[in-house]
Amino acid sequence: MKVTVIGGGSWGSALARILGDNNHDVIIFDRSIDIVNEINENHTNKSKLPVGTLPLNVSATNSLELALSEALVVVIAVPTKVIRSVLKQMNLVLTHRCLFVNASKGLEPDTYLRVSEIVYQEINNNFIEDFVALTGPSHAEEVINQLLTIICAVSLNKQAAKTVQSLFNNSKYFRVYTSYDLKGSEICGALKNIYAIASGMLTGCGLGDNAKAGLISRALVEMRRFVVAFGASEETIYGLTGVGDLVVTTTSEHSRNFQAGYRLATGKNLEETIASMTMVVEGARTVVAAYQYARVNNIETPIIDAVYDVLYNRKPVKTAINQLMKRSLKDE
Template sequence: MNISIIGGGAWGTTLAQVLADNNHNVLIRDINPLFVDLINEKHTHPFFETILPGSISATLDLKKTVDFSDVIVLCVATKFTRGVLEEINGLATTPKLFVNVSKGIEPQTSYCVSQIVDEVIDAKKKKGYVILSGPSHAEELILRKLTSLVSASRCRDDALFVQKLFANEAYLRIYTSEDVIGVETGGSIKNAIAIVSGVAYGMGLGENARAVLITRGIREIVMIVEALGGKKETAYGLSGIGDLIVTASSFNSRNFQCGLKIGQGMSVQDALDSMTQTVEGIKTITAAYEIGQKYHLELPIIRSAYEVVEGKISASEA
């Protein structure tokens, strides 16, 4: 079948290859003409050395992408999601199943993407919503290395549909869940803890200290998940702890790398500017702090990270 992907960065392109491996036709929409031209003309992407399947094409045209399929995979930074969805809502002529694969919280509202979709997309234009998340570096999945994800939806049939769409017997296993908030929140907040882990590494604090930060960070993730209505069990699963393990300990993690640079003495803004891909975790730190304030949660790691991001204290003082 035809599948539309909004966002042709590393993750969107990797998932396009997964879908192509499963015999689907994929149209990627991106705003970068270089990405579009390379995918269409050379079947390559500047982030990878892989040759992409011929069933993947790309376009700058959002309307063309919306019309291409009734399944729309959202792979854009969360701070841009509302604007993109408003455009899609104006263009869509048939109900769409939205599959979110981004991991972030909207800065101005502290909303997860499911809440943004509910608020922006007209009921008659929304077939359903699924979050697909878990421990997954694009750099590994593009090489078809073994990976597992979670497909979560309030509608079990939608979760199963997306499971079947993406699962590949050779390298990608998909589990299902009905805990949308738990999967979304765990996958988002872990980015904040991954940045903290990177800061500790950059400062040379040692593995003992990082182990403490990650372990206590898990507690803060669970507290936020439960405060927002998610299940503790979800936070302890693939989309929570599983994702945190791979993100807080790997040089393939952009959030870990950004934190590492801050720990080595860069300002937060300079660290962000030096990154070639979107770092969701910085904005997530602020959102997590605000959620903690709203629900009166004791989140010492998130609070300290927030004070560093806001320039109130240095990383060494935190």
């Protein structure tokens, strides 16, 4: 099948590797000519993934028109900050129906919209075959090296989820399940990045596994409150796209959200932290949407509030942790 991947960053490249390994023809669109040239000439993307190669059936372009001209499936893997503008450009050049697969994770500040909702807003609906979120515990750095990974193709349409399951499943290293709670999966995938920042902060303050396990457990409580408020399925919290993704991102140094939290705890401010990263820190944007949504809908989110205060009100990390520990005593 001909598949287009929008975004040749670490995740877009890793996903292209799986598709290439599965014998699909893949074209990656990226705005960076350096990335495009490196993929075409060397079959690598070292600025994003220092180790690992791309198969020969993966090529790249910085022409959106060319990238989309023959696509049957379009995989979105750009930072959520630019998704709206990229979709607007895509809408201008699309000429036929495509299956949309989203691999990016975030919630839009002010609107609280999920990526699926933004896709249906920005793309002429006649050109959308269906929408599937590909999400779950997965670091690009491991996938590009064919290390065993298990994730989910999530859609309101069972057939579309199954199509994406077969497209990406690779019995050697990439197992794909299907599930159907799109709303819950998108919310969990977005929120977990905030808790990864919190986890990096704990490690940066010299705290250990006890603190991290406590964070993960209480993060699940906050995630459940959100999932309920959005009217999604509570069960999603306990699956690959919920606790699975939360665990991988809060416990791994591959996570750039974790790394951002670590740097914030060691005295850098948000601007310095973002400037020092070569990859997107989605949690820094999603925390704004989550904080706003929690205020409007009266949801208790002490961890999200603490991360927000450190990032946007310059509260020192240690003060935020002390304040969380001094909250009134309560039942679990």
